[in-house]
Each structure stands twice: as C-alpha cells, then as structure tokens.
Amino acid sequence: MNLYSTSLVWFRRDLRSYDHAALSRALQDSARVYCVFVFDIDILDQLKDRADRRVEFIWHSIKELNAALVQMGGGLMVRQGRACEVIPRLAQELGVSAVFANRDYEPQAIARDAAVADALAAAGMAFHALKDHVIFERDEVMTGSNRPYSIYTPYKNAWLKRLTDADLQPHPIAELASRLASPPDTLLPALHDLGFQASDLARLNVKTGMSGAHDAWEQFAQQLSAYDVLRDSPALDATSHLGVHLRFGTISIRAVARHAYYAPGKGAQVWLAELIWREFFHMILFHHPRVAQHAFRTELDAIAWEDRADYFQAWCEGRTGYPIVDAAMRQLNQTGFMHNRLRMIAASFLVKDLHIHWLKGERYFAAKLLDYDLASNNGNWQWAASTGCDAQPYFRIFNPVTQSARFDPEGVFIKRFVPELAELERRDIHTPWNLLPIEQQACGVVLGRDYPAPIVDHEAARAKTLAMFKTSQ
Ligand SMILES: Cc1cc2nc3c(=O)[nH]c(=O)nc-3n(C[C@H](O)[C@H](O)[C@H](O)COP(=O)(O)OP(=O)(O)OC[C@H]3O[C@@H](n4cnc5c(N)ncnc54)[C@H](O)[C@@H]3O)c2cc1C
Incomplete structure (x- = not known):
C-alpha cells in the first residue's frame, strides 16, 4: 500500500538518476512519481556573467538526466521562474500529494525550502527533505x-x-522505476531563452552530467x-x-x-x-549561517582592512607581479578551476599581503569557480584569512616565493599561465624582480612593461598583517 498516489521529485543539486535519496524515497512511497527541475530566477538573476559556465554545466546535465529518466519510463519537466512559486503551482497542477527533495544547507536554500513547505502545507500537500548531498x-x-x-x-x-x-549504501532506484510517471512535457528551454549563452565549457573539455x-x-x-x-x-x-x-x-x-x-x-x-x-x-x-557574511571569530570582523581597489583589480586579473599568484588567478579566469594549493596561496596573498577583506576574494571565487560551493568556499577563505574555525593561525603567513619554489619548482605551471615569463630560468621564475635590466632584456620580459613589478613587498606586508591582527585579538 503506497502512502501517496502521486508525488513530485524536485531536482536541485542532485542531477543524477541513480543513488538519489529523494527519488528513491518518493518511488518507495508513491504509486506515480513526476520529476522536475526549476531554473530558479532568484539564483540566476544574481549571476552577472551571461555566459556563466555553471548554467551551461547544469543545462547539459539536466539534458542527460532527462534522457536517463525517459529511458526508465519517466522524464524531467523543466521550468523557469521563482522556485518558491513554481513548485507549489506545479504540484497543484499535477495533483500530487507530496513533494520530495534533497536537503540543501545554504541559508537561502533553507529559507526557500521553508517557504515551499509552507505553501504546500497550505494546499494540503507534504514536503519531504532528505539527506543526500x-x-x-x-x-x-x-x-x-x-x-x-x-x-x-x-x-x-x-x-x-x-x-x-x-x-x-546506494539508495535504490532502478528496481522501482516502473513507478516513474511520464510527464506532460519534457521541453528544455534553450540557454538563450534562459537569458544565457554558451560558455567555453566545450573548449575547456569540461565534461558534464553523470x-x-x-x-x-x-x-x-x-x-x-x-x-x-x-x-x-x-x-x-x-x-x-x-x-x-x-x-x-x-x-x-x-x-x-x-x-x-x-x-x-x-x-x-x-x-x-x-x-x-x-x-x-x-x-x-x-x-553558523552567519559565517556567510561574518568572521566565524566575530571579534575579527573589527579588522580594518585597507581594501585598495587597484590592488584588488591587479589580484583579480593576475597582475600582482608574484608569478605563482598571477598564474593561479589566470587559471581561475581562463578555466573556472584553480588547484587547491593555489587557492590557498592566492587567498592568503589577497588577505595577508594586500590587506583586502576576505569576503571580497570569496565573492570573486564565487563568481568564477565552476565548483563554487558556499560552504566550502567560505570555510576555506576563512581558513586562509585566519578568521574561521580551526583556521590557519594569523601569524602563519604564506610566503608566495617559497610556496612557489616548493610546489612549482621548475615553474612549469607558472609558464603555462604566465607565458611572458617563458624564457626565465628555474632560479629566476619565482622572483623575476631580481633580474638585472640587461637580464630582463635577454629573457624578453622587461618588468613594468611586459610583466608587473611586485605591487607590494611581502616582508613589509607581512609585518603590517601581524600588527592588524594583534590589535584585533
Ligand atoms: C580559498 C579556497 C576556496 C575554495 N573554494 C571551494 C569551493 O568553492 N568549492 C569546493 O568544492 N571546494 C573549494 N575549495 C576546496 C578545494 O580547493 C577544492 O575542493 C578542490 O581544489 C577541488 O578540486 P578537486 O575536485 O580536484 O579536488 P580533490 O583534491 O580531488 O578533492 C576531492 C573533493 O574533496 C572536496 N574537498 C577537497 N578539498 C577540500 C577542502 N579544503 N574543503 C572542502 N572540500 C574539499 C571537494 O569536494 C573535492 O572535489 C576551496 C579551497 C580554498 C583554499
């Protein structure tokens, strides 16, 4: 005996058709199960880049998800609008008794799900959120x-x-798939109908979907x-x-x-x-949802960051004059990915060498990272900035030169993303500012013309950081 005659599964950050807690539970508890994905304008409208790689990633992934569900006898409805309005409306149109979704732990998502649950309850429908992620x-x-x-x-x-x-253990799906309902439509709006355009995912060879x-x-x-x-x-x-x-x-x-x-x-x-x-x-x-805006260690919200716009711009564009930092930032801008070691170096440099608020860097990564995730990004930024829980102690300040020499000793990575330094030898690649003008000419990189001189002196910046933290302890 099923609990529900008809249910709806709302896919969000769980774009697969196997081992899926909400889908599995809905199939176990219901005679017929519909599936939907909503392009939520409350999220999409906040994205500045109309060629956002994440939107294209999702688009391809739900296309593949629909094909997989169709193969199993169901299909994916795709809607666009405010999810908190679309889901209750669709649930009523389909006459379902319950909506199932996998739990999301971000503050905005929690608020959205609470609003959806309330609207469903007012119309006599249940909302079930499950652990999956x-x-x-x-x-x-x-x-x-x-x-x-x-x-x-x-x-x-x-x-x-x-x-x-x-x-x-996986949540079973295949053996219950006969309960998937064939939806009234599975039309996938084109990217441009969503207000977006194709990004460079194909050129970058990023493979999407399951x-x-x-x-x-x-x-x-x-x-x-x-x-x-x-x-x-x-x-x-x-x-x-x-x-x-x-x-x-x-x-x-x-x-x-x-x-x-x-x-x-x-x-x-x-x-x-x-x-x-x-x-x-x-x-x-x-x-601690407040960490999305504030230091985990609240007393460190008082630090007087300098927030120089020209330094921030140089960091964003990979023009700080520190090759490993610049290579890291260019990797992020060009590919939407940055290696973990480089994320630590680039974040530390922004906060402890340029004295810019960690939230600015966190927001920049949020705009650019393909794998951006609020919990991980925020937690790691606060770790690097020494404002977080279990963070790097404030007096441990990454030296961008020694980090560079240790983790990219030959400068192979640097040369990949900072090609103007391609002719530099191993001993110079981490510190191009030590080259004499005549040596710079010989390597085809004149500092200040072809590649910037360092925008700050690391030792002086370090001393200032120690003083800033000391007064806020
Ligand atoms: C400043 C900064 C910002 C970051 N922002 C993000 C972010 O927005 N999203 C994100 O997923 N990770 C973030 N990380 C963590 C880590 O850098 C990435 O998860 C990792 O580089 C992704 O590459 P990968 O999938 O090849 O990781 P792998 O090394 O293969 O690790 C496997 C998985 O483990 C998880 N993971 C690995 N390291 C961490 C970590 N330190 N914290 C939390 N999860 C981790 C990720 O899900 C990752 O995909 C950040 C790290 C730093 C220092």
Whole structure:
C-alpha cells in the first residue's frame, strides 16, 4: 500500500538518476512519481556573467538526466521562474500529494525550502527533505557534550568512528522505476531563452552530467593511490576535478566515499579526508549561517582592512607581479578551476599581503569557480584569512616565493599561465624582480612593461598583517 498516489521529485543539486535519496524515497512511497527541475530566477538573476559556465554545466546535465529518466519510463519537466512559486503551482497542477527533495544547507536554500513547505502545507500537500548531498549532516556528528565541532581533526575522527557500511549504501532506484510517471512535457528551454549563452565549457573539455562525472572518476581512480604524494603539485594536476560533480550531484557522494573508504593505501585515506573537510564546512555553515557574511571569530570582523581597489583589480586579473599568484588567478579566469594549493596561496596573498577583506576574494571565487560551493568556499577563505574555525593561525603567513619554489619548482605551471615569463630560468621564475635590466632584456620580459613589478613587498606586508591582527585579538 503506497502512502501517496502521486508525488513530485524536485531536482536541485542532485542531477543524477541513480543513488538519489529523494527519488528513491518518493518511488518507495508513491504509486506515480513526476520529476522536475526549476531554473530558479532568484539564483540566476544574481549571476552577472551571461555566459556563466555553471548554467551551461547544469543545462547539459539536466539534458542527460532527462534522457536517463525517459529511458526508465519517466522524464524531467523543466521550468523557469521563482522556485518558491513554481513548485507549489506545479504540484497543484499535477495533483500530487507530496513533494520530495534533497536537503540543501545554504541559508537561502533553507529559507526557500521553508517557504515551499509552507505553501504546500497550505494546499494540503507534504514536503519531504532528505539527506543526500553528504554522508553525515547537521547534528549527526557532534561532540561528547552534544555541540557542533569547530575543530576539524576531532570532527574527522568522530565522523570515521560513526561511519558504518550502511551509510555508504546506494539508495535504490532502478528496481522501482516502473513507478516513474511520464510527464506532460519534457521541453528544455534553450540557454538563450534562459537569458544565457554558451560558455567555453566545450573548449575547456569540461565534461558534464553523470557521464562526465563517470569519466572524471574513472580517470582519477587510477591515480587515487598516489593522491597523497601528487596532490600538491599544480603542474601535475593530479586531483580528481570532481568538485563540480559533487556540487551538482552528477556523482554520488556515497559512491566515491565508499570507494575511498575501502581502497587500500594512504592516497585513498588522504582523499577521503578531503571529502570529510567538505562535510565539516557544510556542518559549520548549517550551525553558523552567519559565517556567510561574518568572521566565524566575530571579534575579527573589527579588522580594518585597507581594501585598495587597484590592488584588488591587479589580484583579480593576475597582475600582482608574484608569478605563482598571477598564474593561479589566470587559471581561475581562463578555466573556472584553480588547484587547491593555489587557492590557498592566492587567498592568503589577497588577505595577508594586500590587506583586502576576505569576503571580497570569496565573492570573486564565487563568481568564477565552476565548483563554487558556499560552504566550502567560505570555510576555506576563512581558513586562509585566519578568521574561521580551526583556521590557519594569523601569524602563519604564506610566503608566495617559497610556496612557489616548493610546489612549482621548475615553474612549469607558472609558464603555462604566465607565458611572458617563458624564457626565465628555474632560479629566476619565482622572483623575476631580481633580474638585472640587461637580464630582463635577454629573457624578453622587461618588468613594468611586459610583466608587473611586485605591487607590494611581502616582508613589509607581512609585518603590517601581524600588527592588524594583534590589535584585533
Ligand atoms: C580559498 C579556497 C576556496 C575554495 N573554494 C571551494 C569551493 O568553492 N568549492 C569546493 O568544492 N571546494 C573549494 N575549495 C576546496 C578545494 O580547493 C577544492 O575542493 C578542490 O581544489 C577541488 O578540486 P578537486 O575536485 O580536484 O579536488 P580533490 O583534491 O580531488 O578533492 C576531492 C573533493 O574533496 C572536496 N574537498 C577537497 N578539498 C577540500 C577542502 N579544503 N574543503 C572542502 N572540500 C574539499 C571537494 O569536494 C573535492 O572535489 C576551496 C579551497 C580554498 C583554499
């Protein structure tokens, strides 16, 4: 006996047709299940770039999701509008008894879902939100005194201690697929009908959807065992590039965590620890939604950042005169991706060398990163800025030259994104300002003409940062 005769599954950041908590639950509880995705104008209208790569990524991914659902006997309706209005209206049109969705932990999403739940309840329909996006959510991993953790390592230990095989099991779909209802329409609006245009995803060879996630995973799984050794080299680019797929749910977190948990070796362990960082920051955002705007350590909101517009512009454009920072920022601008080590270096440089508020950098990354995720971006920015929970202590300030020499010793990565330095030798690539004018001429890079001189002196900037933090402690 089914609980509901007809239900609706609302897809959001979970664009796959397998191991999907909301779809699985809806299929178990209902005789007929419709599926919908909404291009939510409350989100889309905030995007400045009309060729936003994320919108195109979603567009291709839902196209593939629809094809997969059609194959299973259903299909995906696609709507455009304010989700908080579209969903209750569609639910009524279809005559469903319940709407199912996977839980989202961002403050705006929580508010939207509450509004949808209220509107549905007023019309006599149920709203069910399920855990899907993470292995452990909200208050599933708490301290002994039942408080949220604010330090990563004990959180990770408690997370691992709590984990059982059941937490990694997929939610069944295929065996219940006969309950999928064929929708009245599955028309996918063209990108330009949504107010957007194609981006450069194809040129960048970014693969979308479940198939793209599958390919990325297959490729990465072969080098998982070496992750602990290779992950810090931007030139080798040996990380998974699954961030965007985890962000939009084109891959299941349970599937990849299961693999990492059972795989032998340190590489898999270190990679699983990164997935736990992701859950840690989701938990932090859920329990402390104010971090979206404020320092986790509230007293550090008082720091008097200098916020020089010319410095910020130079950082955004990759023109600071520090090759590793500039290469990092150009990678972000040109590809929508930045290697994790470089994210740390670029973020530290903005805050602790240029004395610009971390939120400005956080917002810039939010606009550009294909894998942008509020919880992870905010958590990591606050880590780099020393304003967050379990953050880098304020007196540990990355030196962009030593970081560069350590993680890109030959300058292979730098030369890829800062081609004007291509002729520099290994000993000069991290510090082009040390070249004599005659040597600059010989390498075809005159500082101030072909490549900027450093916009700040690191040692002086460092001393200023220490003073700024000291007065706010
Ligand atoms: C300043 C800054 C901003 C960041 N912004 C984001 C962001 O917006 N979205 C995002 O997903 N990650 C962010 N990260 C974390 C990390 O840099 C990226 O997850 C990673 O580089 C993505 O590449 P990958 O998928 O190849 O990662 P892999 O190294 O293969 O890691 C696998 C997955 O683990 C998770 N992960 C890895 N490192 C972290 C971390 N430090 N914190 C949280 N999750 C992690 C991601 O989901 C990632 O896809 C940020 C880091 C910094 C320092």
